[in-house]
Amino acid sequence: MTAQVPGPPGGPAQDSVRSLLAELWRERLQPSRTGSGRETAAGRLIHGALFLTATLSAFVTIGIVLVLIFETVEFFREIPLIDFFGSTKWSALFAEKQFGVWALVWGTGMIALIGLIVAIPLGLMAAVFLSEYAPPRVRAVVKPILEVLAGVPTVVFGYFALVSVSPVIRDIFGQDVGIYNALSAGIVVGLMIVPIIASLSEDAMRAVPRSLREGAYALGSTRMEVSLRVVVPAAFSGVVASIILAASRAVGETMAVTIAGGGNPQFGVGPLEAVQTMTAMIVQLSLGDTPTTSIEFKVLFAVAMTLFVLTLAMNVVAQWVSRRFREEYE
Amino acid sequence: MSAATPSAQLTAYAPRVRVRRGISVGFMVIALLAITVSILMLGALIVEIAVDGAARLFTDGGAVSVEARDGSIVSDLPTPEGMGWLSWVLPIAILLPFVGPRVVHSVAHGVVHGVPRVAERLMGLAVVAPVAVFLHILYVRFESAYFIEYAKAVDIDGATGNVLQLFGEASGFQVVRLVIMGIGLPLALLLMGWFWSHRMRKPSLLIPAILIGAWIVYLFMDPWFLSSYPSRSPSGAGIFSAVTGTFYMMTITAAIAFPLGVGAAVYLEEYARRNWFSRMIQVNISNLAGVPSIIYGLLGLQVFVRVLEFERSVLAGACTMALLVMPIIIVSAQEALRTVPPSMREAAYAVGATRWQVVRHHVLPYAFGGMLTGNILAMSRAIGETAPLIAIGALTFIAFLADSPTDDFTVMPIQIYNWVARPQAGFHEIAASAIIVLMVILLLMNAAAIIMRQRTRTDW
Structure with a gap:
């Protein structure tokens, strides 16, 4: 409220008092909770129904874990663990089946890495611009556009990679590069996660208190110095968290890498070759009419389990980073 | 009082609250931009189709x-x-x-x-x-x-x-x-x-x-592109079954996800104690938002398609999609509820309202605009999702319309994927046309959400 004008020292203090009061309300004063207080029988019924809707999300998580574990255990009954995690050869659809998940992890990792190489500079620059340089009016227009960009279906990005990016890559690196390659898929995945990095980092940067910036300006810093040496370090935890979240999104990305990445699960191939990610493999096996008792169907869930654990770990790490390394002001 | 409309309540409680600004120039620029972009895209669609086959025009x-x-x-x-x-x-x-x-x-x-x-x-x-x-x-x-x-x-x-x-x-x-x-x-x-x-x-x-x-x-x-069924030849193919399938599924998805999501948000914000349970639910929701969509597809495949025996139907797709977008709806509804100041609730409690009356008559009307905005954004996410539906086995070649929720179906992104995945350039062109149609719908939804957000924003 008083953020625009430095104003009297009472301003920010008032704000914090207000937020404290709101907190107090939520924590202590809100009229009595379960059981006691004025609640009619119908009210309690509604209370119960609302409680059920809230617990539904817990059941979804439990459902995901159970579904994945169930078929994964079935899979490992037939294929030993060492064949899955200890091999780099993947050939699920051939007569001689091999299930070395590293071939898929390689493709996933490479595309995510290319994506991050593209997205981190772009996303951070956009975030710094929006938070430090852009006038409010520009920001009011650009931020919604970023949100819209984040909402573009991934299948559209896949088309873009195949029809627009891939030919350019072939022009640069020679026509012996395949039309399906990891580089084009990685680049569009990068474009896809730019809004995530930009938007979340910008939120973190705007949370840096004004006094820090003003202090730096008072010492004669340029805007550039304030942005890069004061704001970005102060918001570092948020920036890192946004990058980890974006990486997790890149790992879980499905349609663009299925369309543009090719279907070649090979360990150790370069970025100009076709690769296959874990998600693309799941799509490939889903499209075929796989009987539910076959080993191909079960390996679907083993791979999905790997993917789930990987992305969950990244999300948890991102939350931990943003909590643990947050710079507390005021 | 209970029968009064939201705005009457507003004026009764806080006459100053609802500051209805005229349409600002900024808003107008965005709106015009959205309209212009949609029209340009439609124009591109025409060009695409004109190139594709003038005979169909x-x-x-x-x-x-x-x-x-x-x-x-x-x-x-x-x-x-x-x-x-x-x-x-x-x-x-x-x-x-x-x-x-x-x-x-x-x-x-x-x-x-x-x-x-x-x-x-x-x-x-x-x-x-x-x-x-x-x-x-x-x-x-x-x-x-x-x-x-x-x-x-x-x-x-x-x-x-x-x-x-x-x-x-x-x-x-x-x-x-x-x-x-x-x-x-x-x-x-x-x-x-x-x-x-x-x-x-x-x-x-x-x-x-x-x-x-x-x-x-x-x-x-060209009406034919929107009105034709998939075909083996690019010039005869259309997205009729895909468009109707998308709308069919979206309607059911919204009908499932919106009440459940809003219910969960109301519980967490208005009813729940701040204890380990509500914290766990909260952490769980933010983690669910980060789960790759294809994994929801596998969940849907096992739970809805196989255990509940919905088969590869619209209903199975809509249920899967509802689970997928629920975290988004919950989080945005919670944000909307948090913007309602405590004084509103206090005032209502002070005149003897029960908790449900407070929620129903005072909190929900204020927060509803924000919730609806979140719902539109969630739907615009769902409309473009492909992977979970492929996992549950939605088909790509549907030459009929779904009559009931238990029929087979296809949606626009799946149709697009199917065409993009084919080697012939002709199919790539109609994939582009379908993308334009999808993007126009998406942009309109996003523009509606942005406009609604600006119109329903109140300063306390």
């Missing part, structure tokens, strides 16, 4: 014909009698409940408060009118389904292909165009006058320009 006469499997054209199908008027009554009947009370309310409000807001509220019609026209087009498309069924009934050999010439210049589409002009022109004048009187004279001149542009676009638009 123009039709002659009002005759109806069906392509049989052996390539011969059967053209002596009778036109259905008495279906024409339905195509207008139906969309209006669907829209009236949404538009009617709002207009009446706005007029009454304007009279009571002596504020000339009628024109402003009528602008809501400008948003609604294209929807009516779209519904009409959809209905006309359903009529084409009728012809295919008819062709099957009279046993024309394998007539499941495309209805080649359904409505000529003299019938349906002529009417649509006329009505666009009929609704569009008065509205354009209204808008123009409103902008003009609010000292935005230059923007006011843009409006007729845009309308005329849109009309020209519509004049040349």
Whole structure:
């Protein structure tokens, strides 16, 4: 409220008092909770129904874990663990089946890495611009556009990679590069996660208190110095968290890498070759009419389990980073 | 008091609260941008299709014909009698409940408060009118389904292909165009006058320009692409089953996800104690938002398709999608609820309201706009999701319309993926056309969400 004008020292203090009061309300004063207080029988019924809707999300998580574990255990009954995690050869659809998940992890990792190489500079620059340089009016227009960009279906990005990016890559690196390659898929995945990095980092940067910036300006810093040496370090935890979240999104990305990445699960191939990610493999096996008792169907869930654990770990790490390394002001 | 409308409550409790600003220039720029972009995209669609096959662009006469499997054209199908008027009554009947009370309310409000807001509220019609026209087009498309069924009934050999010439210049589409002009022109004048009187004279001149542009676009638009079923040849293929499948699924998804998501948000914000349980649910929701969508697909495959035996149906797809978007809806609804100041609740409790009365009569009306915005954004996420539906086994070649929630279905992104994955360049082109249609729908949804967010924002 008083953020625009430095104003009297009472301003920010008032704000914090207000937020404290709101907190107090939520924590202590809100009229009595379960059981006691004025609640009619119908009210309690509604209370119960609302409680059920809230617990539904817990059941979804439990459902995901159970579904994945169930078929994964079935899979490992037939294929030993060492064949899955200890091999780099993947050939699920051939007569001689091999299930070395590293071939898929390689493709996933490479595309995510290319994506991050593209997205981190772009996303951070956009975030710094929006938070430090852009006038409010520009920001009011650009931020919604970023949100819209984040909402573009991934299948559209896949088309873009195949029809627009891939030919350019072939022009640069020679026509012996395949039309399906990891580089084009990685680049569009990068474009896809730019809004995530930009938007979340910008939120973190705007949370840096004004006094820090003003202090730096008072010492004669340029805007550039304030942005890069004061704001970005102060918001570092948020920036890192946004990058980890974006990486997790890149790992879980499905349609663009299925369309543009090719279907070649090979360990150790370069970025100009076709690769296959874990998600693309799941799509490939889903499209075929796989009987539910076959080993191909079960390996679907083993791979999905790997993917789930990987992305969950990244999300948890991102939350931990943003909590643990947050710079507390005021 | 309980029967009063939200705005009456607002004025009763805090007359100063609802600051209704006029439409700002910034908002207008965004709106115009959205409209222009949509029109440009439609234009690109025309070019795409014109390149694709000029033969499909123009039709002659009002005759109806069906392509049989052996390539011969059967053209002596009778036109259905008495279906024409339905195509207008139906969309209006669907829209009236949404538009009617709002207009009446706005007029009454304007009279009571002596504020000339009628024109402003009528602008809501400008948003609604294209929807009516779209519904009409959809209905006309359903009529084409009728012809295919008819062709099957009279046993024309394998007539499941495309209805080649359904409505000529003299019938349906002529009417649509006329009505666009009929609704569009008065509205354009209204808008123009409103902008003009609010000292935005230059923007006011843009409006007729845009309308005329849109009309020209519509004049040349190819109805066949939107009205045909998938085909083995690119020039005969269309996205009719995909578009209807998408709308069918989205409706069910919203019907499932919105109440559940809002319920969970209300529980977490208004009912739950701050203890380990609610914290766990909260952490769980933010983690669910990060789960890759394809894993939801596998969940749907096992739970909805196999255990509950929904098969590969619209219902299974909608349930899966509802689980996928629920975290988004919950989080945005929670944010909306947090913007309601505690003083509102305190005041209501002070006069003896029960907790549900507080929620139902005071908290929800304020937060509803924000919740709806979140819902639209969640739906725009769901409309583009492909992977989970592939995992549950939605088909790509659907040459019929789903009659019930238990029918097979396809959606636009799956259709697009199917075409992109084919090697022929012709299919890539129609994939691009389908992408344009999808993007126009998405942009309109996003624009609606942004506009709603700005209009419902209140400063406390």
